Structures are given as structure tokens and as C-alpha cells.
Amino acid sequence: MTGSAFLEVNGVNKYFGSLHVLKDCSFSVTKGQTVVLIGPSGSGKSTLLRCLNLLEPPSAGSIAFEGREITGDLRNAHKLRAQIGMVFQNFELFQHLNAVENIMLAPMKVLGYSRLDAHDLAVDLLHKVHIPDRADHLPDELSGGQQQRVAIARALAMKPKLMLYDEPTSALDPEMIREVLDVMTELSADGMTSVCVTHEMGFARRAADRIIFMERGSIIENATSEVFFSGEASDRAKQFLNQILH
Ligand SMILES: Nc1ncnc2c1ncn2[C@@H]1O[C@H](COP(=O)(O)OP(=O)(O)O)[C@@H](O)[C@H]1O
Ligand SMILES: [Mg+2]
Structure with missing residues (x-):
């Protein structure tokens, strides 16, 4: 362990039964980075x-x-999850509670x-995500x-050290994508460490420090966004980019 990385993933494998879903995945994220x-x-x-966040061991x-191994003992997984915000494709808000609740x-x-x-x-956070009038x-x-944006505010309410986003704009109508990406971009600019699964390459260009490209369970590219978008990405990554951009 280098000690300097905020998040250090080392040779992670995941099987679902005989299905080998993650293959020797390694990468690190430093504090304040957006990946x-x-x-x-x-x-x-x-x-x-x-x-x-150990939702899957x-x-x-x-x-x-933060320099501490989290995979050894899963009994404290809930304490870890309290420090890591997660935002899902389908918001997953409590339907019977209003925004502020x-x-x-x-x-x-x-x-x-x-x-x-x-x-x-909660009121402060609704201002931060630009919907104070929707409390x-x-x-x-x-x-x-x-x-x-309520879901993002809900995650921020726990004062997370790391934010994870899983395709946060994939379920949105096109005209609403930007307002969510803008909030994510502002959080990244404020120094929130983030790992975002997204195919929004405009956001990636604006906000990402690094781009990780995965295929069939393996990380096949991990590059700074400058390198990735300057045409130096691998042929496979370029081919994928072409598919999602056209
Ligand atoms: N809980 C699960 N049980 C069995 N297989 C799963 C489970 N979750 C995901 N998988 C399988 O793992 C592979 C990777 O899935 P996933 O991580 O959801 O990919 P992605 O998010 O890139 O679309 C897929 O083949 C998927 O069917
Ligand atoms: Mg997915």
C-alpha cells in the first residue's frame, strides 16, 4: 500500500457462482479526484x-x-457505507416522504x-442542488x-468522503440530463472525490481527472482524461467511444 491513495483497489475479483464478473481489477483514486x-x-x-462500498464483497x-483495508472484515461495512454516498440510476427516493424529509x-x-x-x-442542500423551492x-x-438532485442531496447529507454514481442520468429525459451533470460537476470542482459510471462524455471531459475503460470484467484502460480524449486511447476504447457518441 502506498499510503497516499485515498482509495486503492488491488487485484479485485468477483464471481457470481461460476460467472467471473471482475477480473484482477486494480486502480487507485487520490483525494479530490473524479474518476x-x-x-x-x-x-x-x-x-x-x-x-x-462493500454492497458486494x-x-x-x-x-x-483512507489507507485502511476494508475487505478483511465485513462486520463494519455499514460504518464504511455511512461515509460513502451512492446515487443510482432510478433515484430510489422514499416515495412517501417529501424532498426535505x-x-x-x-x-x-x-x-x-x-x-x-x-x-x-436539508434546506442548505436543496439550495446546493438548485431546487430550494421543491422542499x-x-x-x-x-x-x-x-x-x-434530491437523491444527490440525500447522499450529501451524510457528509460523505466519497461519492459513487451509477449511471445517474440514464433514466432521465434528455432535457434533464444537464441539470444533474451540472450539480455533479460543481461537486467535483469543490473537491468531492467521486467515481462515476456514466456515458456522458461531455461530463467526463469537463469533470474527470481519469477515465477507466472496462470490458468483460477487466480494466483495459486507465488514463488521464487529457490522454484519453487526445486520441491516445487504445483502439478498443476509441471504438467504444464511437459507438456511444453516434
Ligand atoms: N447479483 C448478481 N448475480 C448474478 N450475476 C450478476 C449479478 N450482478 C451482476 N451480474 C452479472 O455480472 C455481469 C456484470 O454486471 P454489471 O456489473 O451490472 O455490469 P454493467 O454495470 O457494466 O452493465 C453481468 O453479466 C451480470 O449479468
Ligand atoms: Mg450497470
Whole structure:
């Protein structure tokens, strides 16, 4: 372990039964970096992301978070997950709670915030994601782009050290993609360490420090975004980019 990497993934393998889904995946993320993970459907992106917060325990290999090995003892996985925010394709908001209540829940339950403090925090976060006027709306009264921004605010309420995004804009109508990517870009610019599975290459160019390209469970490219987008990417990665850009 180098000690300097914030997140260090070392030789991670994952099997589902006999299906070998992650093959010797290794990469590291330094504090404040934004890493974009791309690759064809079924290549293992979601599984790799879920391994990072131990929603899926790796079958082999190790992951260190802030210099501490997290894969050895899964009993503390919930403590780790409290420090890592995750945003999903389908928002996964609590349908019976309005926007502000969705955001208040975890700080009250997990961090011991009073109702008043949690409410103040939630209102601040709704400003941060640019929908302060939607506090008392239920999820089904919000657009997809607004729901996803509530989901991001809900993750931020736990003051995460790392944000994981799994195709956060894939379920959105095209006109709502930008407002969600803008919030993610602002968070990255503020120094939030992030790993994002997304095919939004405009976002990757703007916000990513590194691009990781996966195929069939293996990381086949891990490059700075300058190198990746300057035409120096591997032929396979270029071919994939062509497919998603046309
Ligand atoms: N819980 C699971 N049980 C069995 N197979 C799974 C499970 N989750 C994912 N897989 C399989 O693992 C492979 C990688 O899936 P996934 O990580 O979702 O890929 P991606 O996110 O890149 O589309 C796929 O073949 C998928 O069917
Ligand atoms: Mg996926």
C-alpha cells in the first residue's frame, strides 16, 4: 500500500457462482479526484462500484479506503457505507416522504441530528442542488432531474468522503440530463472525490481527472482524461467511444 491513495483497489475479483464478473481489477483514486468508469453493458461497472462500498464483497483481492483495508472484515461495512454516498440510476427516493424529509432521514437516524438541525441541513442542500423551492414536494411531484438532485442531496447529507454514481442520468429525459451533470460537476470542482459510471462524455471531459475503460470484467484502460480524449486511447476504447457518441 502506498499510503497516499485515498482509495486503492488491488487485484479485485468477483464471481457470481461460476460467472467471473471482475477480473484482477486494480486502480487507485487520490483525494479530490473524479474518476469516470465506462464500458459496454455487462462489463462489470456496477459490480465494481458496489464492491467499493462493500454492497458486494469482492471474492478476492483487497480494497483500502483512507489507507485502511476494508475487505478483511465485513462486520463494519455499514460504518464504511455511512461515509460513502451512492446515487443510482432510478433515484430510489422514499416515495412517501417529501424532498426535505428524504434528505433529513439519514442524518437524524445515523448521525443523531435533531429534527431542527436536519431540516436546516436539508434546506442548505436543496439550495446546493438548485431546487430550494421543491422542499415539500413528494417524489412523484418532481421531474426526474429534480428527483435525482434530491437523491444527490440525500447522499450529501451524510457528509460523505466519497461519492459513487451509477449511471445517474440514464433514466432521465434528455432535457434533464444537464441539470444533474451540472450539480455533479460543481461537486467535483469543490473537491468531492467521486467515481462515476456514466456515458456522458461531455461530463467526463469537463469533470474527470481519469477515465477507466472496462470490458468483460477487466480494466483495459486507465488514463488521464487529457490522454484519453487526445486520441491516445487504445483502439478498443476509441471504438467504444464511437459507438456511444453516434
Ligand atoms: N447479483 C448478481 N448475480 C448474478 N450475476 C450478476 C449479478 N450482478 C451482476 N451480474 C452479472 O455480472 C455481469 C456484470 O454486471 P454489471 O456489473 O451490472 O455490469 P454493467 O454495470 O457494466 O452493465 C453481468 O453479466 C451480470 O449479468
Ligand atoms: Mg450497470
